[in-house]
Amino acid sequence: MITLKEENQFKVAVVQAGSEVMDKKKGVNKAVRLIDEASQEGAKIIVFPEAFIPAYPRGMSFGTVVGSRSEEGRKDFLQYWKNSITVPSTETEEIGRAAKKAKAYVIIGVIEKDREPSNGTLYCTALFFGPDGGLLGKHRKLKPTGSERLIWGEGDGSTLPVFDTPYGRIGALICWENYMPLARAAMYDKGVQIYITPTADARDTWFSTVRHVALEGRCFVLSSNQYSNKDMYPAYISSREEFKDLPHELSRGGSCIVDPLGEFVVDPVFGKEKILYANIDLNKIAEAQFDFDVVGHYARPDVFQLTVNEQEQKSTIWKK
Template sequence: MKEKNQSKVAVVQAGSEVMDKEKGVKKTIHLIEEAAREDAKIIVFPEAFIPAYPRGMSFGTVVGSRSNEGRKDFFQYWNNSITVPGTETDEIGKAARKAKAYIIIGVIEKDNESSQGTLYCTALFFGPDGELLGKHRKLKPTGSERLIWGEGDGSTLPVFDTPYGRIGSLICWENYMPLARTAMYDKGVQILIAPTADAREAWLASMQHIAVEGRCFVLSCNQYSTKDMYPEEISSREEFKELPHELTRGGSCIVDPLGEFVVKPVMGEEKILYADINLNKIAEGQFDFDVVGHYARPDVFQLIVNEEKQENTIWKK
């Protein structure tokens, strides 16, 4: 019997069905069903799970030029990205309702409000009633990600109240942005979801640091992917010969509010990580450090967050 304020969470470490959104949705639903059989109430998927984090792909680009083959790769990536809401979110929502669980999943989202040409790296939140609760668009793509993804704005920085705690998300290296983290803490996040494509030791140390800093649970979720998961027809296939077989080795983990691993990083396999988390540990941790409470100094430091939606429309009425 679970204690009060205790719930089971699941972190899904798996590889994408690369460049195939239909298969990607089917795999997502299968994994939701598997986690639901273990009575998970919060189920987390990696960054860009549908249709993929395109690790190793150059899209035929060097500074100053783009190739026709690379444009075709981008079209395939764009064509298998999803609109929000849309058919794919409806299907995932049905799976969430059947599982009676909160689902947080990384997708590549088409801009369906203006040109549709821009893609965003997005985390979607579904409730146990199957409703799409909201989304977070990555504020700052990293490095060459900026070639293929646009920038989100402050209008998608939600933290949701749930029976299992207040849930919010920062995607991958957004977690290195001190002010973004502070915005999450200020909204009272208790379970910080960190979908990522990073499995380095420094990332894992950061997950522990953030848990201690925010006195929150951190669920870090990465893919496990290999070269043979990618379609043969992509133009970057020749470049892949120089890459290791494991493109993304995992490293998903669950950390408690004192920075201890509840589930240590898992490497080298597809696996669902499970843990029972107890929100009482947050108050225990805040006894001596509450970053936006008794340990804050608002007379010295103040944070301003612009949460207005930034319109891209050229013509103003």
């Protein structure tokens, strides 16, 4: 039986680490190792960055310019596709076993291959695992940003879960989805308390975003980004030539943890792989909601209405 104190106070871990680029087996192994490391510190919620397996392919063009694609770029995409994962799969089972061993909730960014109707489309996905090792569900990024649209499909409203756990209600939006006001509103409307923001954005403006989300939603925000450099990318990819003009450090990190009044619990960390830890007290949410509750006493349902289509969207040519 979990006591009130245990329910309201617990430790979280935010993983800042680089991917094993284009190698899902090594990526899963690294994730398992980091889950175990975080569990040794007593973390009950463990968060990984966006697209941790097999990579956020920063700097790669996949041989694409407007109007044409190169054969070399298609081969790069093939490697990316081969090392993405289906859900569920042996890879998700392995991560689930690590979550079970850790007795923790694990949220991890992956690139997902869908089985239906075609497995050619990839999605940027956050997977949620429970402390029993089970795959609780997933969230697919609703709108890939900029050049991400060349390689990822769009999610729909059927994957906008918020999970009720002994450690608060947990949900996630990925990277620039957090600039979509109605997507945030959907999370708030579901009572999110531990708001996960896996990201690939390491700019200073991102920290204004996560602080605003925490303050607006009166929730804890766990923001996880990769630390990556050019040495992490395999030599065979054609984009290696394109990397010549890029700095060695491709993503400086910037993972952080923010409280429900928008203050840093853990300041952004730069320039290295590191696991960030913080002790969370859910009572801080009620204290913060004293003067602002976005879906409570500060809501105006007589003026504003939110409609969310949570039905799975399928192509009309696809019949089960």
